[in-house]
Amino acid sequence: MRQNHQLALVDSKVVGWGRPVRDDISAIFEQVLGHPVQVSDGTDIVEDLGMDSLGVMNFVMAIEDFYDISIPLDRIAQIQTVGDLIHAVQDLRSGTPA
């Protein structure tokens, strides 16, 4: 996973921020859900992926571990779609205060 992450980072310099983070995130989704998923920015995490609150929490913790960030609860509450999540992760990684 760490390795992947490094690759994604390198990639991001070329392709821009959005895509590699989304790739990481969909890989983590697959791990947590246990099956392959198709995600786009508009994918609703609860409605489209059928996650319950525990699933969301495990998923968020996996994302936090992967990027070595903590997503504050008020930020988590605002996240509805995969696009929102990518945005939050980018924000927190670039050191923008939450």
Added chain:
Amino acid sequence: MTILAKHAAYKLAYDELREHGVDPFNVRFDSVLSPTEGMLAGRRTILLGTNNYLGLTFDADCIEKAVEATRRQGTGTTGSRIANGSYDGHMRLEQALASFYGREHAMVFSTGYQANLGVLSTLVGRGDHLMLDADSHASIYDGSRLGASEVIRFRHNSPDDLYKRLRRLEGAPGDRLIVVEGIYSMLGDTAPLKEIAAVKRETGAYLLVDEAHSLGVLGETGRGLAEAAGVEADVDFIVGTFSKSLGSVGGFCVSDSPDFDLMRIVCRPYMFTASLPPGVVASTLEALVKVRAEPELRVSLMRNARRLYDGLGAMGFETGPEANPIVAVAMPNQEVAVIFWKMLLEAGLYLNLALPPATPTNVRLLRTSVSAAHSVQQIDTALAIFADVGRQLGFLGSDRRRAGGVI
């Protein structure tokens, strides 16, 4: 469509529960006879789920003090302490709490829920960082939302995850406040407080322990987990409730923080609600005397807890990780949980049906809480009822259907 239609999903789940012909969240007792018995649908029922750890709700001295104070000072204070003033009892109760914990300051709230709302929303504010155990009680989560601080959740009982998250904050301005519970209310597990205290020291954070279920239960003198773990000096704030081991209602916070009393003019859940009535204050004061003077209550409590925990374990039920007065039995799914609960009740045993989202990790629980006032015979009767219902539902014996790994 009504204004409450937005909660339709909850209604659906609730209706589903009630299809089993029971309403586990609306049990009506005809009367309560003692700390351990009530009348339910005309039947004598053992109470094994009421957090009445020391059985003090019917203590003759506590009742006498409450009656006497009510006669002398009336049924209520009809307002907050900043508006209507403090009664002698409020002051004495705060002194008694401070002295019990060996702390400089104590502040009394009208419930434990409000104590958490008040303390958490006041100690930290904008630019600060509140670190909550993921399995925290609703009042802790709600308190975190009332304030303006950033709220970060760490993995339940994981000092490593807590440490990692505090380390991520390195260099960021603001105070850090770690919040954990003495005994967690659903599974009865305790916080690894020694390790958490070490993280606190290393990272320069403050530490608050909610001893709601551990006051009067754990520790040499009943001060709770901080005492039992030998880390009281590392705990900056202790929050607790009068509604469990002390058999009344109300909440409190104690601390050595020098300017603690500032809370009285900034903490809204303290300022804008009526203070506790004299009768409640008087019985609580007396209950605190009992906690100090009757350590044998804790011995009986732990004897009963151990007996129930070991008995259920020996039958093959899956229980929580520690033998504490909260003993939770895992159920494989909601339907079995509801039917099991209903059959226990019909056999004369009352306990709590605990379902997600109130439970951690989506587990369905039959949650019991043991009292010092239970006789050994009552515990054995409870065990026999569990065995009987378990057998009927195919849990025990050759057709063992265990909840495999859900706790």
